[in-house]
Amino acid sequence: MSEPTLLDLTPDALGQALETLGHPAYRAQQVEAAVFHNLAASYDEITTLPVALRRNLAARIPFTVCDPVDFAESPDRETRKTLFRLFDGETIESVTMAYPDRFTACVSSQVGCAVGCPFCASGQGGWVRDLSPGEIVAQVLHAARAASAVGRRLTNVVYMGMGEPFSNYDAVLSSIRILNDPRALGLGARSFTLSTAGDVPGIRRLASESLQVNLAVSLHAGNDELRSSLIPLNRRYPLNALLEACRTYAKITHRRVTFEIALIDGVNDGRTHAVEVAERLRGLLCHVNLIPWNPVPHRRWRRSAAATVEAYQEVLTEAGITTTLRDSRGVEIQAGCGQLRSRHGAGGSGPVTG
Numbered sequence: 001m002s003e004p005t006l007l008d009l010t011p012d013a014l015g016q017a018l019e020t021l022g023h024p025a026y027r028a029q030q031v032e033a034a035v036f037h038n039l040a041a042s043y044d045e046i047t048t049l050p051v052a053l054r055r056n057l058a059a060r061i062p063f064t065v066c067d068p069v070d071f072a073e074s075p076d077r078e079t080r081k082t083l084f085r086l087f088d089g090e091t092i093e094s095v096t097m098a099y100p101d102r103f104t105a106c107v108s109s110q111v112g113c114a115v116g117c118p119f120c121a122s123g124q125g126g127w128v129r130d131l132s133p134g135e136i137v138a139q140v141l142h143a144a145r146a147a148s149a150v151g152r153r154l155t156n157v158v159y160m161g162m163g164e165p166f167s168n169y170d171a172v173l174s175s176i177r178i179l180n181d182p183r184a185l186g187l188g189a190r191s192f193t194l195s196t197a198g199d200v201p202g203i204r205r206l207a208s209e210s211l212q213v214n215l216a217v218s219l220h221a222g223n224d225e226l227r228s229s230l231i232p233l234n235r236r237y238p239l240n241a242l243l244e245a246c247r248t249y250a251k252i253t254h255r256r257v258t259f260e261i262a263l264i265d266g267v268n269d270g271r272t273h274a275v276e277v278a279e280r281l282r283g284l285l286c287h288v289n290l291i292p293w294n295p296v297p298h299r300r301w302r303r304s305a306a307a308t309v310e311a312y313q314e315v316l317t318e319a320g321i322t323t324t325l326r327d328s329r330g331v332e333i334q335a336g337c338g339q340l341r342s343r344h345g346a347g348g349s350g351p352v353t354g
């Protein structure tokens with residue numbers, strides 16, 4: 001959609017747009033309060049505005065189209081994946097995860113992904129299009145409604161759904177600025193995590209934004225040959241350049257960088273692989289998340305066995321690197337994710353998000 005929709009607009013931009021249409025400043029505040037505090041999902045739900053004004057605004061600044069059309073839930077109902085249909089019929093998925101101490105939304109930044117990692121379902125289908133800021137904000141607001149429905153508040157947003165956030169940098173940053181604005185959702189900068197396959201210019205650009213958001217980097221291997229086979233982007237930005245950019249990020253922002261490692265049986269989960277990673281990360285302010293790989297269609301790989309994951313973790317721990325073993329909640333839902341998209345005629349499914 002070339003024209004901005006409601007959720008594409010920062011509070012300032014909305015104020016200006018309404019002023020141009022001849023409305024007083026308090027109208028923008030009413031819209032912001034309805035959308036970001038009362039979580040109205042359409043103009044019809046903004047009952048603080050007169051009906052005629054709602055109709056007028058809907059015609060001039062359409063509400064962003066991001067309609068939930070299906071969902072899948074983990075058996076404990078704490079992880080829920082939603083399929084959304086966008087204005088042009090494309091579909092994307094987001095996940096909400098309820099933990100005792102936080103409620104997280106995992107959002108998509110693109111329809112499909114151009115990076116083409118062979119272990120990831122999004123990579124298999126290729127890139128279709130970038131999401132607008134509003135389409136990202138809409139996913140987060142949907143998650144905020146889900147939180148509110150169970151008496152919780154949304155606390156975190158992770159850009160780990162479909163797509164490479166740094167390939168859609170401007171829209172992703174705009175979505176963060178909107179969600180971070182106290183006049184909108186008011187989520188603290190530290191509540192956001194951007195995950196990248198290793199886009200070095202993107203990491204450097206983010207470091208210069210003076211925004212305290214968290215950076216997660218998908219590492220998967222500590223040697224260039226293996227990493228290039230898993231993440232084709234590594235050919236353009238090999239490990240030395242990537243880790244240098246991560247060091248700069250940690251230095252400038254004083255934030256720990258998180259490294260994600262999906263462990264695939266017999267591919268990247270050996271002791272030597274763990275040692276290579278430990279050596280690469282020596283001296284870097286970081287944390288490692290280990291995730292047993294989640295099978296995707298057309299790949300005959302298997303996820304690593306629990307004992308192999310533990311042995312890998314031990315090598316990192318002995319090297320003084322803190323690690324977290326991701327639980328399997330996202331994994332259960334991942335099965336549902338493929339089902340969701342194929343049920344609706346789309347190819348592939350989003351990355352694991354547990």
Ligand code: SAH
Pocket residue numbers: 113119120121159160161162163164165195196197217218260261262291292293294295296350351352353
């Ligand atoms: N494109 C970005 C963010 C989306 S992918 C990136 O690659 O970082 C989010 C995370 O899910 C990444 O760490 C990615 O490597 C991981 N991932 C993708 N497919 C997976 C799978 N099948 N099993 C486990 N992790 C997977």
Ligand code: SF4
Pocket residue numbers: 113114115116117120121122123124161162163164197218351
């Ligand atoms: Fe794209 Fe990330 Fe999937 Fe790689 S892992 S194909 S970068 S979404």
